[in-house]
Amino acid sequence: MAEKTNSKAAERHLEVEVKLAVDEHTGVPDLTQLPGVASMLGTEQHDLSAIYYDTADLRLTREKITLRRRTGGADDGWHMKLPTAGGRKELRVPIEDPAKVPEELLNEVRAIVRNEPLEPIAQVDNRRVESKLAAEQGEAIAEFCDDHVTAWSLLPGGERTSWREWEVELAEAIAGTEDGDDLIRQATSFLIASGARKSSSPSKLATALGETVQTAPLPPHLQSQGLDEDSPAAAVVDALRAQRDEIVAWEPRVRADEWDSVHQLRVATREMRSLLETFEGILEGDQLEELERELKQTAAVLGEARDAEVVEERFAELLDTDESGLIDDTARAHVEQDMRKDYEAAHAEIVEMLNSDRFMDMLDDIDHLLANPPVAASDDDSESDEGGTESKVSEKESRAIMLEHLEKAYKKVIKRDKKVDEFYHDTDLPLHEREEYVHDVRKAVKKLRYATAAAQSAGIKTGRLSKAAKAMQEVLGDFQDAVTSRDRILRLSGEARERGEDTFSYGILYQRELARGDAALAGYDEAMRNLKKAFKKVKS
Incomplete structure (x- = not known):
């Protein structure tokens, strides 16, 4: 039927x-x-x-x-x-x-x-x-x-x-x-x-x-760029094209509100933006900055619904596993229903964004970039232009250039990890400030992982590094989900207080999420050690 x-x-x-x-x-x-x-x-x-x-x-x-x-x-x-x-x-x-x-x-x-x-x-x-x-x-x-x-x-x-x-x-x-x-x-x-x-x-x-x-003419994203297939630019463009295809594939599924579609579309937009930032200097130009801003804005709109979706799932788990018997019916009803309302409102905003000329223009800009990649001129090739023409790059040179960009992304992770080591356990600092240092590591690890795909296209063996970065992301992602859930519990508690309701139940849920966040971070040190070992293997 x-x-x-x-x-x-x-x-x-x-x-x-x-x-x-x-x-x-x-x-x-x-x-x-x-x-x-x-x-x-x-x-x-x-x-x-x-x-x-x-x-x-x-x-x-x-x-x-x-x-x-x-x-x-x-x-x-x-x-x-x-x-x-x-x-x-x-x-x-x-x-x-x-x-x-x-x-x-x-x-x-x-x-x-x-x-x-x-x-x-x-x-x-x-x-x-x-x-x-x-x-x-x-x-x-x-x-x-x-x-x-x-x-x-x-x-x-x-x-x-x-x-x-x-x-x-x-x-x-x-x-x-x-x-x-x-x-x-x-x-x-x-x-x-x-x-x-x-x-x-x-x-x-x-x-x-x-x-x-x-x-019939070819659509812009399928037109030849005239790039040397062994060049860093070709590797970056291939990685960007893969994310472009993900965005186009997930867009109708987001409209239909299919499971996990908002998350996948957000990942694709963030990964594309991260690639543009990480490999700045291989591609360059004002159009990249504008595209990065549009991708950031798109991810932000998707993020509202994604956060509500994640929190709703965590709330359901918190309620299902509660053994205290102290969560009152009024609080339970708000915990179960309010995040669904938040998600539905956020999803409506997503559909409005997807229907906008601004979003359509962003997709056109992505296709124009793929058809005419703004390749940066090398020292010995001042003729590189918007059409993608560039000098022949040897495989060895390509590997060295990509490794340099990969190393920059890795150094950002290490720099932010040092701040976690220095400040996270300093209880004189506000909790959210300390947690922000951990969140900064998560963002840097994401960029490093996204960069491994493009680097692999240039002949660099990044499989182990990608796997280690993914494991680190999972640790940090679980922690950040707990932080996001706590923030929403605080908001619900404040709204309950304004209605004159008992807020004790929200305190129980908040404390449980605090403990879950600490449990997630228990794997931080080992995951970071594995990441460092994996990068050394790439360098060797």
């Missing part, structure tokens, strides 16, 4: 199917010979016509996403298909305005298409003979389609194409199951034995477009 969360949401389906090419005069075999297929529930003929949409540089097509407006058949409407594990996710929205792509679908790909107009790129007409296949109990388990297709590419040089294909699509009841996978495999073998063959094209759209795809 299709999932439909509300009247404004698109219907969501998991599509699992196989398409096979077949000659015009090949007869359809007896499909009840398929294992698991006991009968045919009926056969219908439909005349379908679909207009496919994309940007001028085919951003959706290149991401294996299709968007079409189809008429005819039982499911006419706007359809979007997105790749997912085990098949494709299909979203459907009724046609209200045939000239306007529905917002429900646009939101799924806004980070990809941005403000670029979506235009017709192909028309696919299909005379479909559709048969439903049933199991022994009589329930439909799949659909067999005998398609006679005529298509036109609307790109420059496009032509009319005609072909025939067979398609078997699983019913949603078994899509994504072992039984469904078995049926698809058996159907594929059976239909090939009956005269079909594996198609050389993944979809009707791909067949319709054919070679005309080559006439």
Whole structure:
């Protein structure tokens, strides 16, 4: 059954199917010979016509996403298909305005298409003979389609194409199951034995477009930068591109409020900003500073929801594991509910940010940077320019440059660690001031870990260092989560006091988080020793 969360949401389906090419005069075999297929529930003929949409540089097509407006058949409407594990996710929205792509679908790909107009790129007409296949109990388990297709590419040089294909699509009841996978495999073998063959094209759209795809320009982030592949700049750009792809991939999942999506999008934005800061001097220019500011602002908006999410989870654990029996019902209700309200408000602000021109401009700036990396001129190459042209860099030189930047990031960790050693146990200082020194180490360790990926691209073996930095991050992350939770408990306590409520329960929770923070820091010294050892291995 299709999932439909509300009247404004698109219907969501998991599509699992196989398409096979077949000659015009090949007869359809007896499909009840398929294992698991006991009968045919009926056969219908439909005349379908679909207009496919994309940007001028085919951003959706290149991401294996299709968007079409189809008429005819039982499911006419706007359809979007997105790749997912085990098949494709299909979203459907009724046609209200045939000239306007529905917002429900646009939101799924806004980070990809941005403000670029979506235009017709192909028309696919299909005379479909559709048969439903049933199991022994009589329930439909799949659909067999005998398609006679005529298509036109609307790109420059496009032509009319005609072909025939067979398609078997699983019913949603078994899509994504072992039984469904078995049926698809058996159907594929059976239909090939009956005269079909594996198609050389993944979809009707791909067949319709054919070679005309080559006439479309590349999106900015896929354009060649002309960098020496062994250069430090190429390593940094590759690392930045990986984070760009993470941002684009997580953005629709944040909109849908999927689990852990806010955290992952925040990590990607922070990692990109950290890479720009850590490898300053390999890439340079005013545009980097502006992009860093925008990434920082984006991470800050995401951080409000992420902190509320983390605290809500910690509060639930605190309440579930409470053995004192002293948490009163009023305090328990606020602890359970108030952070959810905070999260929902913060998530609404995130969606507003994602819809803003400012966020779209930031994504465009990232793509422009990848297409035209502002490579810093070396001492012997004053011709380096925004287009990414640079002198040939040897692998040895590249390794030395990247190691220098990696060492700078490591030295920041050591410098901040010394302050922790000097000040954290000084009880004459306010607690939050002492904890801020620990938080500074956490931020430096993050930057060091993020830098290891780019350094590895330059031939530096950073696997052990990355693992040690991750372990250190986990220690410091657990500690910081306890600090954040304590801050929220203090706020809840203050609000309870203003309402005239007993605040004793909040004191119990605060003390437990204080103890949990101390327990997290028990692993600090060992994690720091391992980090130092790992960096020495990189240097050797």
